[in-house]
Amino acid sequence: MLRKFFPLDKNYVLEEAQLSLQNSLLQYLVDYVKVEYLLRFNALGLMDETAEKIQQHSGSDYMQLQEFYMNLAGVYRFKHYSDNQLEFIFDGRDPMEKYMEEWPATFRQWVKEFCRHEQFIRAILELTVFYPEDYTPQMAGLRLSTFITKFFELKIDSQKGIVKVKVA
Structure with missing residues (x-):
């Protein structure tokens, strides 16, 4: 990657902190979504095929969520x-210590807010627990991108970067 700014620029240090925390935070995301799904959609704790699959899921490769x-x-x-x-x-x-505290706290708060939306929970479960071998994750990935756009009112553009937008 081409570094255009100073090596100790806070965005580079922050990005490094975020990358180092990726696996643990994605594990937190998936675990939180699984618990939230079971609490919301299976409040009685009845063991059906879906609940069993969610509880038995123990994967740690979340390449689809990167x-x-x-x-x-x-x-x-x-x-x-x-x-x-x-x-x-x-x-x-x-600075690395500061970012290693701030980023996970914000990430966890966002996950809690995201889980208020059923489509988010379903997309995460689709990309992790119910991920079939012959599945192309484009649709769930697009739903997550659209979710980010609507939730934050920001568009992630490959040419322009992150741009504020007004979502109806």
Whole structure:
């Protein structure tokens, strides 16, 4: 990747922190979605085929969610650190420490808010628990991209980057 700014630019440090936390945060996302689905759609705890499959799922390869995670990481950098100036932290902490605390807290809060939407829960389960071998994840990926656009009122454009939009 071509680095256009200073090596200690806060966006590069933040991105590095986000990448280092990717696996644990995606695991949190999937676990939270599974619990939320079972609480909302199977409140009595009846064991049907769907509930059993969700409870027995123990995968840790979330390659299908990497693009979604990277988009959320970009949205976070855009919303919270859109200026790419060098930052001085006056409490003595290393910037990496600060970002390793802030990003997971925000990610977890977003996951809780996202889980209020049934289409989000279904898309995540479709890409993880119910992911068939011969499945092309484009539709679920598109639903997640559309979800990000509507939720944050931001469009992720391959040419322009992240752009604010007004969603009806």
